[in-house]
Amino acid sequence: MKFKDRLLQGTLIKRYKRFFVDIKLKDKIITAHCPNTGSMLGLMSQGNKIWLSKSNNPKRKLKYTLEIIKVDDELVGVNTLLTNRLVYEALSLKKIKSLVKYNNIKTEVKFSSNTRFDFLISNSNEKCLLEVKNVTLKRNNKIAEFPDAITDHGTKHLFELISAKEKGVDCCILYLIQRQDCKTFSIAEDIDANYKMAFDKAIKTGVKILCYDCKINNEEVKINNLIKLI
Numbered sequence: 001m002k003f004k005d006r007l008l009q010g011t012l013i014k015r016y017k018r019f020f021v022d023i024k025l026k027d028k029i030i031t032a033h034c035p036n037t038g039s040m041l042g043l044m045s046q047g048n049k050i051w052l053s054k055s056n057n058p059k060r061k062l063k064y065t066l067e068i069i070k071v072d073d074e075l076v077g078v079n080t081l082l083t084n085r086l087v088y089e090a091l092s093l094k095k096i097k098s099l100v101k102y103n104n105i106k107t108e109v110k111f112s113s114n115t116r117f118d119f120l121i122s123n124s125n126e127k128c129l130l131e132v133k134n135v136t137l138k139r140n141n142k143i144a145e146f147p148d149a150i151t152d153h154g155t156k157h158l159f160e161l162i163s164a165k166e167k168g169v170d171c172c173i174l175y176l177i178q179r180q181d182c183k184t185f186s187i188a189e190d191i192d193a194n195y196k197m198a199f200d201k202a203i204k205t206g207v208k209i210l211c212y213d214c215k216i217n218n219e220e221v222k223i224n225n226l227i228k229l230i
Contacts, residue, residue, distance in 0.1 A: 001082065001089050002220040007051035007067055009218070015044050021066050023050060032064035035081045039149040041137055043069045043076060051075075051218050068216060075216040076136050077178030082221065083134040084118050086214070087174060090223040091121065097226070098210065099172070102128060115160045128170040131157050135177040135211075137188065144182035144211070144227065146175055150192045158198035162205045172208040177227060178216065184230045185211040 013022040013029065021034045032052055034040075051068040067079050087096075088107065094100045102121035109120040111129065119130035137148040147154060161171040175185055189196035203209060211227040 001086050001222060003053060003067070003218075005053065007053055007218040008064075010050050010052060012044065012048045012050050012069065013046060015040070020062075021050075023052065023064070023066075025052070025064075030064055031062060032066050033062040034066050035079045036066075036134075036136075037080065038134075038136070038147065038151075040069075040078060041148040042139060043071055043078065043136060045071075068218065072181075074179055074181045077214060077216050077221050078136055080134045083132055083176050083178075086221060086223055087119070087130075087132050087176060090212075091119070095223050096174075096210065096212070098208070099128070099130075101126070111160060111164060115157070117157075117160075126170065128172055129161065129164055130171075131161060131173045133173065133175050135175050135185070136179065138179065138182055139188075142181065142183040143230070144175075144177040144179070144185045144213070145188040145191075146185075147188060147192050147195055151195055155192070155195045155198045158195070158202050158207075161207050162198070162202050165202075165205045165207050170208070171202075171206075172210060173202070174210040174212065176223070177211065177213040178221065180213050180215060180224060182213060182227060184228045186230050 010023040010025040015021045019034050021032050049070040052064045069076050104122045106120040109117050117129045118132045135146045137145045165171045187196045187199050212223050215224045
């Protein structure tokens with residue numbers, strides 16, 4: 001997925017009130033939108049290089065959006081609003097090998113009265129519910145982790161996938177690692193033990209787990225390699 005325009009480079013000052021970041025952009029300080037609800041653990045050190053997109057929408061109060069942070073010489077995509085678009089593009093281009101048999105893609109599919117899944121993918125004979133999670137956390141050498149904060153919402157989605165699988169519907173959760181310096185993926189049990197418990201139950205129930213990393217630069221982000229689950 002290519003960015004509409006070339007991103008602007010700046011320097012991180014601080015994040016506050018969850019959705020705001022102050023950035024030094026050339027010779028001025030601007031406030032940008034932070035489109036990431038997680039803790040962004042390990043990413044938000046003052047002085048880190050960042051890249052921003054700029055909106056031409058006159059109705060937007062914040063014209064800039066935080067897209068990429070550089071940490072330890074690695075670019076990390078932090079815009080969770082792009083995650084489903086990246087997966088949709090990869091599904092359309094048949095870049096996810098275990099899902100190439102599905103030709104039809106529906107987004108934001110209602111499953112129950114209070115649950116929607118990111119995708120329903122299907123062909124003439126089969127269908128599969130697909131949920132997507134964005135991953136940015138790396139604490140140990142070359143191990144990507146999720147979540148980076150307690151996620152009751154994420155745990156709920158796992159139990160809904162388990163419920164669907166028990167009813168005979170194929171289900172899959174894809175962890176999209178928006179960085180390229182990780183060789184394996186793991187659940188951060190010390191951060192959210194309830195999520196790990198639900199994750200383990202999902203595997204036992206037959207929910208498929210996929211993990212992919214991304215290639216990132218200031219012009220585009222795209223799904224790259226399948227990453228091993230540990």
